[in-house]
Amino acid sequence: MVQTADPSRCTVLWPLSALLAIVLVTLALGWLGDQILQRLARRHPESPVWALLRRCRIPLQLVVCASLLMAARPIERIFDLKGDDAHHAVQLALLASLGWLTIRVVAAVLEGFYLRYRSVTDEPSRIQRVQTQLSLTRRVVSALIAVVTVAVMLLTFQAMRTIGASLLASAGILGIVAGIAAQSALGNFFAGLQIAFGDTVRIGDTVMVEGQQGTVEEITLSYLVIRLWDYRRLIVPTSYFVSKPFENWTRKDPGLLGAVLLHLDHTTPVPELRAALHEFLATHPLWDSTEWALQVTDTTPSTIVVRATMTARTPDDAAVLRFEVREHLVAHLRDHHPTALPRIRTGEGG
Structure with a gap:
């Protein structure tokens, strides 16, 4: 007796x-x-994009898997599913995976371009400008890809295609209402684009905002994060930097001229104090050897105003250098010329 294979099992x-x-x-x-x-990354170490593209492995595998599932349709046959529900679910997974893969590829290419540019450029200002522009470009492109992906996924539903005509008819009214409601958000969005390509402020710049000095740590399409000297973070809307004046201390050159003011007695030996300043700066690692000076800038009935200036490579170095110069000059006068420090005169011979 010949046994036949079970059709259901097959x-x-x-x-x-x-x-x-x-x-x-x-x-x-x-x-x-x-x-x-x-292998490409080892063969071309000057192009970091190949190593960065390895981050796309998981979304690529999802795209391949979803494509094969759509072509073979094994899930419907295993569970004996009727209709196109399982096929539609796989289609949605494929579209989401394609969007994810595209975002990863764009991010890897932009980051690879930045790393390549940083390796061949020595000017910090240009590196900061490119970093800011590429960071905001990545955010904009990623947002656009996500919106397009979600829109395409929604169009795969029959109900969305059916009500498409009515949505288009009311798009004008909805656009006006949305524009009014999101006026502030849109303003920040376009301000972020203007900051990225207008080169007014960049990541790493030292800025003065509302009397607060800090370093720009992050720039998004809606706000900037500024790290203050005490490590607090100041969150400022991007629209602030296109509508109000602010100080950018490192836009052209990261170096800065620091100044120290001293109120001293009229008997102060200014040439000796100038020599003491020069001797101190010559041995200080934070002075960039570009410029220095010590001058009497003003007089009052009881004191003279002495201003010591010196340059440093960065605003942080300039701040530390100012503190130490002030401390050194005061100590020098206290030890060698104590009468040069300001005194309160109580009489003709006081």
């Missing part, structure tokens, strides 16, 4: 085998792509 084994093959092919392609990128 109809399950084939989809299971197809599903297993899809998983193996997905893992193999992900591993193969990673090996190719590693």
Whole structure:
């Protein structure tokens, strides 16, 4: 008696085998792509984009897996599903994976370009400008890709295609209402683009905002994060930097001229104090050897105003240098010329 194969068993084994093959092919392609990128990164160390593209392995595997699932449809046959619900779910997963993969590729290319540019450029101002522009470009492109991906996913639903005409008819009214409601958000958005490509402020710049000095730590499309000297973070809307004046101490040159004011007695030996300043700066590591001076800038009935100026490489170095110069000059006068320090005169011979 000849035994025949169970038809139901065959109809399950084939989809299971197809599903297993899809998983193996997905893992193999992900591993193969990673090996190719590693080899390219070792062969071309001057192009960091190949190493950065390895971050795209997971979304690439999801794209491959979803594409094969759509082509073979093993899930419907395993669970004996009727209709297009499972196929539609796989289609949504494929669209989401494609959007994720595109965002990862764009981010890797932009970051690779920045690292390459930083390796061949020595000017900090240009590096900060490119970093700011690429950071905001990545955010804008990622947001656009996400919006387009979600829109395409919604259009796969029959209900969304059916009500498309009515949505287009009311788009004008909704656009006006949304524009009024999101006026502030849109203003910050366009202000962020203006900051990125107008080169008014960049990541790493030292700025003075509302009497607060700090370093720009992060720039987004809606706000800037400024790290203050005591490590507090000041959050400022991007629209502030296109509508109000502010001080950018490092826009052209990160170096800065620091100044120290001293109120001293009229008997102060200014030439000797000038020599003491020069001797101190010559041995100080924070002075950049560009410029220095000590001058009497004003007089009052009881004192003279002496201003000592010196340059440093960065605003932080200039602040520390000012503190130490002030301390050194006061100590020098106290030890060698105590009568040069300001005194309160109580009589003709006081």
